[in-house]
Amino acid sequence: MLPWILLWKGDRTMAGWTDWKKAHEDFTQTFDERLKAILSRLDPAWLSSFNKAGGKRMSEEEIRSMGRQLEMGEAYTYASFGGKRVRPFLMALAYGLLGTDPTDRPALLDLAISLELIHSYSLVHDDLPAMDNDRLRRGQASCHVRFGEDRAILVGDGLLNLSMEVALETLLKAPHEEKGKVTRAMEVLYRLSGLHGMVGGQALDLRPDLIQDPTWTRIMVEKKTCALFMAACQMGVILAGGNSKEEDRAGAFGYHLGMAYQMKDDVFDRAEDQANQKRTLADDLGLEGLELALKEETEEALALLEGFDRPGLMRDFARALVERKK
Secondary structure: OOOOOOOEEOOOEEOOOOOHHHHHHHHHHHHHHHHHHHHHOOOOHHHOOHHHHOOOOOOHHHHHHHHHHHOHHHHHHHHHOOOOOHHHHHHHHHHHOOOOOHHHOOHHHHHHHHHHHHHHHHHHHHOOOOOOOOOEEOOEEOHHHHHOHHHHHHHHHHHHHHHHHHHHHHHHHOOHHHHHHHHHHHHHHHHHOOOOOHHHHHHHHOOOOHHHOHHHHHHHHHHHHHHHHHHHHHHHHHHOOOOHHHHHHHHHHHHHHHHHHHHHHHHHOHHHHHHOOOOOHHHHHHHHHHHHHHHHHHHHHHHHHOOOOOOHHHHHHHHHHHOOOO
16 A cells, blocks of 8 residues: 555545645655656666667666666656656645545556656756756756757657556556546546647747737646646546536636646746746736735635535645745
């Protein structure tokens, strides 16, 4: 049994925890261990086919040496670690909103990993010179700075593909009666991470002429940031057996929380964004207006939680996200 997947007890506790920090710490540890196991399957296995087709036998050490030279396994891992795991943790907390016991849901963790792999790939590509041209990510050199632009493009592509591999493995392993929920969760994930969601937001972000209009700026944020928050919350409720109204409510919560989360980032990054001539909601609202809008978005998100059985930990975590100090 995974250590964080235990019974919810009461309104504000999971596995006896009284605050979200302990839950997040335990969840992240289990999540990272599972992700490392998944990534370990890639290297050197992806080169082993050389022995079958190349007419020459390579020892396992030779294969490992070649893998190290090509750096793909290292780059995958480099791009996948260092984050706060906000989106997968939201998915786990959303599962518990219905008071459902997650002990018998092995699909939950792996689909959360599929979600985070998409987020990681998006950051690799977003940092590229052709996009935002950011040289730092999570306090270290961006993937293209560390491994080169060409390899970073492949890493982003590969993480997206790995997300689908993990999700499909989850679907194949799921009991027959659970396959419908897993399929629905996958549909939400890949729709909201594509052109209808995150990718669409990135496309708008590449059009500074278009997002001079405040309406388009907000739409860009809705798709680029809010979409994966929505996906996380909807997926958790879907896997917990929620109905369509509960799924919609969870999605709406994710939308407003995602908007507040981005507004908080815009407050932190105001000087840098101005220096880079990057348009954000702060340009349209001003810092005072942005702070007011952040408060309104937060209140709307928290109000949506009141319709669920066990909103306590999610409420606490949501507040922590929008009240964070950088």
